[in-house]
Amino acid sequence: MARTWTNREVAELLRRIADMLEIKGEVIYKSIAYRRAADNIADLGRDLRAIWREGDLREIPGVGQALSKKLDELLSTGRLRYYEKLEEEVPAGVLSLLAIPDVGPKTVKLIWERLGILSVAEVERAAREGKLRQLPGLGEKSEQRILRGIELLHRRSERIPLGTAWPVARELLAALRQVLGVRKATAAGSLRRMCATVGDLDLLVSSSSPAPVMQVFGQLPQVERVSLSGETKTTVIQRNGLQVDLRVLPPERYGSLLQYFTGSKSHNVKLRGLALEQGLSLSEYGFKRGEEEILCPREGDVYRMLGLQRIPPELREDRGEIEAAAEGRLPALVTEGDIRGDLHCHTDWSDGAASIEEMALAAMERGYEYLVISDHTQSLGVANGLTPERLKEQRQEIERVDARYPDFRLLQGYELEIKADGTLDFPDDVLAELDVVIASVHSGLRQEREKITQRVLNAVRNPHVDIIGHLSGRILGHREPSEVDIPEVLREAAKTGTIIEINSIPDRLDLEDIYVRRAVGLGVRLAINSDAHSVGGLDMMRFGIATARRGWAEAKDIVNTLPVGDLLALIG
DNA sequence: GCCGTTTTCGGCCCGACTGTTTTCAGTCG
Numbered sequence: 001m002a003r004t005w006t007n008r009e010v011a012e013l014l015r016r017i018a019d020m021l022e023i024k025g026e027v028i029y030k031s032i033a034y035r036r037a038a039d040n041i042a043d044l045g046r047d048l049r050a051i052w053r054e055g056d057l058r059e060i061p062g063v064g065q066a067l068s069k070k071l072d073e074l075l076s077t078g079r080l081r082y083y084e085k086l087e088e089e090v091p092a093g094v095l096s097l098l099a100i101p102d103v104g105p106k107t108v109k110l111i112w113e114r115l116g117i118l119s120v121a122e123v124e125r126a127a128r129e130g131k132l133r134q135l136p137g138l139g140e141k142s143e144q145r146i147l148r149g150i151e152l153l154h155r156r157s158e159r160i161p162l163g164t165a166w167p168v169a170r171e172l173l174a175a176l177r178q179v180l181g182v183r184k185a186t187a188a189g190s191l192r193r194m195c196a197t198v199g200d201l202d203l204l205v206s207s208s209s210p211a212p213v214m215q216v217f218g219q220l221p222q223v224e225r226v227s228l229s230g231e232t233k234t235t236v237i238q239r240n241g242l243q244v245d246l247r248v249l250p251p252e253r254y255g256s257l258l259q260y261f262t263g264s265k266s267h268n269v270k271l272r273g274l275a276l277e278q279g280l281s282l283s284e285y286g287f288k289r290g291e292e293e294i295l296c297p298r299e300g301d302v303y304r305m306l307g308l309q310r311i312p313p314e315l316r317e318d319r320g321e322i323e324a325a326a327e328g329r330l331p332a333l334v335t336e337g338d339i340r341g342d343l344h345c346h347t348d349w350s351d352g353a354a355s356i357e358e359m360a361l362a363a364m365e366r367g368y369e370y371l372v373i374s375d376h377t378q379s380l381g382v383a384n385g386l387t388p389e390r391l392k393e394q395r396q397e398i399e400r401v402d403a404r405y406p407d408f409r410l411l412q413g414y415e416l417e418i419k420a421d422g423t424l425d426f427p428d429d430v431l432a433e434l435d436v437v438i439a440s441v442h443s444g445l446r447q448e449r450e451k452i453t454q455r456v457l458n459a460v461r462n463p464h465v466d467i468i469g470h471l472s473g474r475i476l477g478h479r480e481p482s483e484v485d486i487p488e489v490l491r492e493a494a495k496t497g498t499i500i501e502i503n504s505i506p507d508r509l510d511l512e513d514i515y516v517r518r519a520v521g522l523g524v525r526l527a528i529n530s531d532a533h534s535v536g537g538l539d540m541m542r543f544g545i546a547t548a549r550r551g552w553a554e555a556k557d558i559v560n561t562l563p564v565g566d567l568l569a570l571i572g
Numbered sequence: 573g574c575c576g577t578t579t580t581c582g583g584c585c586c587g588a589c590t591g592t593t594t595t596c597a598g599t600c601g
Binding site: 027028029030031032033034036037061062063064065066067101102103104105106107137138139141142145189200202228229230231232233235245247260261263265268269270271272273275276277281282283284285 | 573574575578583584585586587588589590591592593597598599600601
């Protein structure tokens with residue numbers, strides 16, 4: 001039987017082809033086309049094979065005749081001869097050289113053809129032996145730059161979670177705001193778009209005198225070295241290996257600067273194409289019509305000029321938002337102010353740090369109307385999971401605290417184990433007693449697709465289960481998502497009315513944005529939960545909200561925007 | 573290789589910075 005390809009793997013294959021074509025020196029637009037198709041396939045939110053079987057692959061933007069034929073071969077035979085042929089021309093080792101910062105396809109081709117090099121280690125050796133500087137177009141400085149690039153490649157970790165990047169950016173921005181003449185300082189790039197992970201930081205400053213800003217920036221204690229510095233742009237590498245880019249422009253150009261560096265790249269490419277159609281040229285400096293400049297001090301000016309609604313940063317991925325903005329039908333995305341309560345948190349009754357009352361008070365401070373205490377159940381021994389007996393004791397404590405605060409509702413739920421054998425941790429009569437039941441997988445995450453999907457579907461179909469917690473089980477940077485068939489679970493949840501959680505813990509952000517979008521499309525109810533294990537953990541809600549927004553979710557799609565009475569009526 | 577209320581062929585975003593160059597190519601975002 002032909003091997004099955006996941007969307008992610010297909011996208012990865014197409015990106016490799018794009019790299020190979022670029023190294024071969026094919027016209028760049030071919031590579032761009034392959035990458036665009038790869039992005040769109042990775043973002044589908046449903047199984048590529050389903051579209052292949054039930055429809056036309058050319059429904060996918062960026063997939064035309066040639067690519068649909070290749071994808072058809074790949075999906076039906078599990079192989080792609082075109083790729084295999086390319087592999088003979090451009091060995092895998094050559095592709096691996098592209099990972100070196102400041103080394104692109106042209107340099108790779110040069111090093112490979114002239115020196116026969118097939119690995120990063122060999123490049124390093126050649127650089128140390130002074131062989132690279134002998135190549136045409138490369139000199140001593142390039143050689144040193146490549147060596148530094150290799151060092152960075154070894155040291156820097158993968159993309160870092162949003163929740164880790166956030167405080168780092170805040171600290172840097174606070175320092176930049178101290179510089180004389182600085183009007184505004186903002187994080188842009190994937191951080192502003194609230195992507196689950198961030199590769200580097202893009203910081204923007206509004207000031208008419210960039211020089212002192214650049215100087216201060218280069219000398220911050222976090223900075224290990226300045227890798228690039230010009231009049232409007234400086235790039236530094238932090239001690240932790242993180243790259244931070246800074247751009248400075250005067251206030252009258254700040255809107256176009258912010259728009260441009262927020263991205264995404266594909267969003268901007270489309271926007272600029274739109275500008276061209278209107279006889280305009282758009283860059284970070286503003287619009288140009290011939291020689292005439294049209295400046296944009298505010299970001300909204302850029303979109304207004306193009307006849308578009310202002311597009312929230314979280315949507316700027318070229319996933320249809322520009323078309324929607326042109327027709328005035330952007331969604332009214334859920335906001336922090338819409339959230340009335342948190343349905344998932346832990347206390348010191350299981351593996352949380354705070355008491356029930358401390359969590360309740362913290363929820364009230366955040367303006368919530370209700371909070372669900374949802375500790376782990378017995379099978380999760382490592383987390384001191386609750387037995388039915390301790391659950392009853394806890395109920396008394398929850399009722400006692402609840403009675404103390406008449407304007408606030410404290411509810412009891414729990415995070416129920418979906419056990420490795422597919423059964424639930426409690427029998428139905430125990431399940432029936434509580435306000436909110438969240439069912440989650442914490443074990444057997446490596447089970448094969450069919451088995452783990454059935455376990456979750458079993459929980460979805462149980463009438464006592466209200467919510468499915470962190471569906472994929474991924475931990476960014478540590479654990480890949482399980483093989484659970486997410487589109488299938490979403491379809492079933494739409495039928496049964498089961499709520500799917502958007503878990504806000506920054507290295508989970510699970511449901512992923514592309515599946516949030518799919519869920520919204522299917523009419524699945526969603527909950528944005530902090531899964532807090534401490535008082536401070538409640539604040540992670542903002543990352544869950546951002547993920548919901550990236551999935552085009554409105555308040556009506558999110559159950560914890562409801563008043564408590566409506567919520568309880570909904571989950572029965 | 574894709575795509576089309578200006579096109580089924582001829583376009584395909586725009587600029588900063590660096591290095592090895594005598595006017596520009598490569599890389600990056």
